[in-house]
Amino acid sequence: xxxxxxxxxxxxxxxxxxxxxxxxxxxxxxxxxxxxxxxxxxxxxxxxxxxxxxxxxxxxxxxxxxxxxxxxxxxxxxxxxxxxxxxxxxxxxxxxxxxxxxxxxxxxxxxxxxxxxxxxxxxxxxxxxxxxxxxxxxxxxxxxxxxxxxxxxxxxxxxxxxxxxxxxxxxxxxxxxxxxxxxxxxxxxxxxxxxxxxxxxxxxxxxxxxxxxxxxxxxxxxxxxxxxxxxxxxxxxxxxxxxxxxxxxxxxxxxxxxxxxxxxxxxxxxxxxxxxxxxxxxxxxxxxxxxxxxxxxxxxxxxxxxxxxxxxxxxxxxxxxxxxxxxxxxxxxxxxxxxxxxxxxxxxxxxxxxxxxxxxxxxxxxxxxxxxxxxxxxxxxxxxxxxxxxxxxxxxxxxxxxxxxxxxxxxxxxxxxxxxxxxxxxxxxxxxxxxxxxxxxxxxxxxxxxxxxxxxxxxxxxxxxxxxxxxxxxxxxxxxxxxxxxxxxxxxxxxxxxxxxxxxxxxxxxxxxxxxxxxxxxxxxxxxxxxxxxxxxxxxxxxxxxxxxxxxxxxxxxxxxxxxxxxxxxxxxxxxxxxxxxxxxxxxxxxxxxxxxxxxxxxxxxxxxxxxxxxxxxxxxxxxxxxxxxxxxxxxxxxxxxxxxxxxxxxxxxxxxxxxxxxxxxxxxxxxxxxxxxxxxxxxxxxxxxxxxxxxxxxxxxxxxxxxxxxxxxxxxx
Numbered sequence: 027x028x029x030x031x032x033x034x035x036x037x038x039x040x041x042x043x044x045x046x047x048x049x050x051x052x053x054x055x056x057x058x059x060x061x062x063x064x065x066x067x068x069x070x071x072x073x074x075x076x077x078x079x080x081x082x083x084x085x086x087x088x089x090x091x092x093x094x095x096x097x098x099x100x101x102x103x104x105x106x107x108x109x110x111x112x113x114x115x116x117x118x119x120x121x122x123x124x125x126x127x128x129x130x131x132x133x134x135x136x137x138x139x140x141x142x143x144x145x146x147x148x149x150x151x152x153x154x155x156x157x158x159x160x161x162x163x164x165x166x167x168x169x170x171x172x173x174x175x176x177x178x179x180x181x182x183x184x185x186x187x188x189x190x191x192x193x194x195x196x197x198x199x200x201x202x203x204x205x206x207x208x209x210x211x212x213x214x215x216x217x218x219x220x221x222x223x224x225x226x227x228x229x230x231x232x233x234x235x236x237x238x239x240x241x242x243x244x245x246x247x248x249x250x251x252x253x254x255x256x257x258x259x260x261x262x263x264x265x266x267x268x269x270x271x272x273x274x275x276x277x278x279x280x281x282x283x284x285x286x287x288x289x290x291x292x293x294x295x296x297x298x299x300x301x302x303x304x305x306x307x308x309x310x311x312x313x314x315x316x317x318x319x320x321x322x323x324x325x326x327x328x329x330x331x332x333x334x335x336x337x338x339x340x341x342x343x344x345x346x347x348x349x350x351x352x353x354x355x356x357x358x359x360x361x362x363x364x365x366x367x368x369x370x371x372x373x374x375x376x377x378x379x380x381x382x383x384x385x386x387x388x389x390x391x392x393x394x395x396x397x398x399x400x401x402x403x404x405x406x407x408x409x410x411x412x413x414x415x416x417x418x419x420x421x422x423x424x425x426x427x428x429x430x431x432x433x434x435x436x437x438x439x440x441x442x443x444x445x446x447x448x449x450x451x452x453x454x455x456x457x458x459x460x461x462x463x464x465x466x467x468x469x470x471x472x473x474x475x476x477x478x479x480x481x482x483x484x485x486x487x488x489x490x491x492x493x494x495x496x497x498x499x500x501x502x503x504x505x506x507x508x509x510x511x512x513x514x515x516x517x518x519x520x521x522x523x524x525x526x527x528x529x530x531x532x533x534x535x536x537x538x539x540x541x542x543x544x545x546x547x548x549x550x551x552x553x554x555x556x557x558x559x560x561x562x563x564x565x566x567x568x569x570x571x572x573x574x575x576x577x578x579x580x581x582x583x584x585x586x587x588x589x590x591x592x593x594x595x596x597x598x599x600x601x602x603x604x605x606x607x608x609x610x611x612x613x614x615x616x617x618x619x620x621x622x623x624x625x626x627x628x629x630x631x632x633x634x635x636x637x638x639x640x641x642x643x644x645x646x647x648x649x650x651x652x653x654x655x656x657x658x659x660x661x662x663x664x665x666x667x668x669x670x671x672x673x674x675x676x677x678x679x680x681x682x683x684x685x686x687x688x689x690x691x692x693x694x695x696x697x698x699x700x701x702x703x704x705x706x707x708x709x710x711x712x713x714x715x716x717x718x719x720x721x722x723x724x725x726x727x728x729x730x731x732x733x734x735x736x737x738x739x740x741x742x743x744x
Contacts, residue, residue, distance in 0.1 A: 031066035032124040032570050034150065036060060036131040037157025037310070039299060041150065043133070044070045048119050049096065050089035050137055050146070053184050055601055056159070056247075058301055075266060088268050090181040091163065093117060095139075100264050101272060104146075105177040106282065113142040114175060116150065119523040130155075141357045143169025148181050156313035164291040167284035175282030178274055180295035183249065184268035185261065186235055192261055193233040195556065197226045200544035200577045201296055202525040203556035210269070214262040222255060222447075222483020222495055223522050230257045231560055232271065239303055241634045242676060246300050246307045249273065250560055252530035255483075255499035278486070280494035296530055303635075304559065305633045308482045312562035312632060320565070321529055323537045325473070325515045328624050329564055330361035330407065331617055332597030335477075337545065338569055339601075341368040341375055343389045349400045354602035356404035358610065360616035363401045364409035364476055369394070372421065376480075380416045381423030383462040394470055402471070408685070409474030409517075410466070412460045414447045415502060416480065423458075431456050432498070434487045442481025450501025453495040460508050467513050476540070477506075479522035506535040511590035519567065523711075525553075528561070528702035538567050538595055543569025545599055546578040548732055549589035551643050551660045554594055555634060563647070564628040568594035570613065572601070582732050584609045586660075589734035593627070593658050596620045620735070623647075623656055623738070630655075633677055640666055641731070644673055652679050653741040661729040672723025678716035681727040685713050686724075713742035 029044035032051070042055035044066075054073050077085060086096045091103035095115040107114035118137035118690055120436040126133045145166040161181040167173040185192075189210055194217060197204045200332030208215055219228035230253060249271055251257050256276035263269045268279060269610040275290050296314065300306030333355035335348065336708075352363050371386045373379035385393050390646060398408045417424045417431060424431070424446070431446040433439050439446065448455050466472060486495035510516060520527050520536040524543035533539070539561065542553050557566060568591040574581050584605075591597065596617065606614065626647050641663030647656045659673065678684070685731070714724075726735055 028068070029070050030124050031070060032126055032133060032594060033060070033064075033066060034133055036128055036152030036154045039157035039159070039360065041152055041159060042066055042069060043090075043124065043150075045124055046087060049087060050091050050093070050118050050120070051124060051135070052087045052089045052633075055181075056183070056297055057245075058299075060424070070324065075268070078266065081266070085266070085628070088182065088270055089416055090161075090185060091118065091146060091179065091392070092182060092270065097376055100262050100270065101260050102177075103163075103179040103182055103272065106173055106175040107738075108143075108169065108171055108173055109405070109414045110171075113169070116142045116144060118144075118146050122532050138168070141427040143167065144173065150181060153314055153318060155317050156298070156310045158296060158310050158314040158318075161295045161297070164289050164500055165284070166289040167286055170286055172286070173284045174280075175284065175290055176277065178282070178290060178292055179260075179272040180251070180274050180292045183271045183295070183297060183568040185247070185271055186236065186245075187267050187269065188237055189234055190237065191235070193235065194259075195229040195231060196340050199226055199523050199526075200542055200546075200549070201553075202226050202542050203553050205227065205556055205631055208261075210261075210263055211264050212265065213599060214260055217259045219257050220276065221638040222486055222498070223479060223527045224254050224532070226526045227524075228257075228268050229560075230259060230273065230529060231309070232261065233272075233304065233559065235304065241305050242303045243635045244301070244303050244635040248299075248311065248559070249295060249297040250530060252296055253499070253587070254502065254527055254529050254532045256495055270285050275496055278495050281493050281496050289619055293531060295551075302545050308320055308559050308634070309631050311560055315533065315565070316629075321510065321534065323517055323538055324516075327630065328621070329538075329595050330365060331620065332362050332409075332567070332569065333358075333360035334405070334569060334597060334599045336366035336411075337576060337599045338602075339368075341373070343386075345370045345397055349396055350603065351601070352397075352401045352404055352406065352501055355569055355598060356406055358598065358602055358614050359621070360598060362407045362409055362474060363404075364411065364474060365394075365397070366411040367413075367478075369410070371595065378418045378420035380413055380418040380445050381421040381448070383412065383414070383466060398470055398472075399726055405682050406474040408471060409476060410472050410549060411476045411478060412463065413478040413480060414463060414505065414701075415448055417448050417452060418445050427614055431490055432483065432494070434484050434485060435489055435490055437485075439485055442484070447481070447483055447486070447498075448473070449488055449498070450505065450516070451488070451497035452501075456501055456505050456508075459505055463509055464472060464512060466553075467509070467516065473515070474517045474519070476519045476521055482526075503531070503535065510535060515668070525557070528557075533565070537565065541566045541568065541594075544575065544577045545569050545587075546580050547571075547573040547582050548580055548662060550577065550590050551662060553589070555643055555645065558632055558634065558645070562628075563594050563625070563632055564633045566594045567597060568592075569597040569599035570616075572604075573597050579744065584612055585616075586734050589658070589736055590660065592616055592620040592736070593647075593656070596624075604715060619736075626654060626656060631677070635673060635675075637712045638671055642670065646675060646677065648677060652682060655684075655739045657735070659726060659729075659735040659737070659741070661731055661733050663731050668728070670726060670728050672725045674720060675716075676720040676724035678719050678739075680715065680717035680720060683713040684716065685740040685742045686737055686739050688735070688737055
């Protein structure tokens with residue numbers, strides 16, 4: 027019997043699925059848009075693999091849910107059983123013919139296995155604007171007794187057989203998004219996160235570069251899981267050479283128990299493909315996030331320059347001092363003042379007070395109103411730090427409700443930062459937190475919440491001993507959703523000791539991500555570059571910290587710190603009263619420059635240029651109409667050559683003429699070269715064509731380490 031085929035199209039991408047004998051379909055093509063006249067049956071016959079010796083008489087399909095019951099030899103898409111040990115083998119059959127939605131972008135299917143008493147649904151959509159694929163699955167127990175799921179994958183994606191390696195990400199606090207290249211080998215490469223949040227350590231994303239691809243050319247696929255808790259990614263190569271990518275929630279024992287009639291839905295798997303290299307893949311993700319993921323935040327456009335008081339005062343709160351900081355920050359150009367940790371009852375250090383979300387009247391005798399009034403008088407909005415999911419043992423909330431924490435009876439609970447986690451799977455806990463935060467937002471003109479989570483969830487269980495890691499994450503979602511429904515103009519920043527909770531699902535509820543607790547611009551260059559593989563620049567918070575970074579001890583110039591922060595959602599996190607007059611003027615200019623180009627960061631196409639020289643990290647932001655660009659070139663170490671190679675910009679239209687200027691010319695990097703050509707107008711006294719910039723390139727003097735070039739190009743009118 028010929029397979030039944032179906033095709034989806036969107037955003038210059040085609041997806042073809044084929045089902046044999048009414049079984050679950052498999053993806054036989056995912057890539058650049060196919061001709062409308064493409065023969066799908068012929069395509070299936072072309073990709074069908076020869077059948078080798080020593081195998082079953084029929085090759086098991088690499089379907090959206092690979093099944094052991096059909097002889098699949100690798101990681102199955104579903105692992106589970108009924109309480110009597112049956113139901114672990116399935117052979118799902120489609121309950122209706124494969125047929126896309128009328129728009130041709132999406133497909134939803136239903137299949138059943140009567141023998142196991144299970145129903146399986148899957149939804150796949152190719153976004154019309156970005157070409158990004160979103161896919162989810164749902165399993166329903168249609169039997170008469172409980173079904174216990176250990177693993178349910180999102181719809182499975184194939185990986186090309188000619189790939190040599192994959193790229194994943196590991197990290198730690200202040201060292202997020204560290205690239206890790208892993209070769210493809212026979213068997214499974216598995217990445218698991220068991221930390222209760224997206225985590226610094228195991229970002230739920232994977233990049234699959236094609237042979238010879240780089241930042242600007244070649245075939246690249248990328249996937250990321252939209253989930254803020256424990257997860258698993260599997261990249262497996264079978265003995266016959268086929269490859270699969272699986273992703274889903276990592277379930278603790280008992281979390282996947284389905285009573286009769288219950289369902290379990292996977293998170294969304296979000297995937298992009300490109301023939302324009304790694305930057306092309308990133309641009310698809312960026313477009314998808316801007317169009318489909320970010321909440322509607324008209325009140326925060328353009329995105330305001332932040333001032334966060336943490337690294338200026340830490341827990342040393344004083345209203346007079348804070349008003350002075352607000353005045354100094356506003357003078358520099360800040361538009362939002364964020365009062366960080368230490369404002370609430372009993373919070374004199376990080377060992378107490380969490381859970382008591384009322385203003386500390388010993389410090390703020392008249393409440394927050396005088397400080398907020400002063401902030402607003404400086405022309406700034408007001409924001410507040412909170413950590414709602416946590417509770418300190420030394421708090422009124424804990425003394426009243428010690429049973430509200432996640433814990434296991436009789437076992438020692440390991441604290442993190444001297445705090446426990448509240449059980450948000452319980453409605454009464456979520457209701458209490460909603461009322462407390464709602465009261466703050468009702469009583470004060472608070473425009474912004476920095477929502478932190480400063481410990482991992484190593485023991486997500488109720489006092490009754492039931493694992494609730496998945497329900498805990500869903501409880502966070504519910505709480506954020508309720509607050510944003512009541513306060514639609516509220517902007518929430520996702521923070522978890524920096525970048526510990528950054529994923530597409532939390533971004534549906536937040537509009538800014540604190541990428542790292544490190545304000546060390548040297549470290550930030552790499553962290554920001556790698557995070558841009560998945561996230562657009564305008565959502566990634568980046569602050570100008572003190573001259574000596576408290577997380578690394580490194581000292582860096584103000585020009586470098588400001589330049590690195592200005593290429594993302596810029597903010598300040600220092601004591602501006604300590605600045606010299608010259609540094610204050612320099613920072614004021616850098617903020618003004620950032621404001622002049624933040625619309626470019628928020629709407630433009632972002633390119634990471636190939637690193638042709640170690641230690642030189644370059645990126646380009648190009649406006650949608652290609653009339654303007656910003657080139658950032660950060661030098662992190664001594665140049666390996668006495669003269670650096672030209673930077674080619676092949677993404678510029680060849681027939682356009684651009685005038686180049688250096689932003690903040692007084693802060694152009696000191697050069698190693700003897701001729702010391704530091705003034706950018708000397709480099710480009712007349713307009714330069716996109717053809718020359720793309721084919722010949724732009725030569726810059728060698729900069730000393732930890733300096734940055736910022737070069738703006740504008741369409742020439744001459």
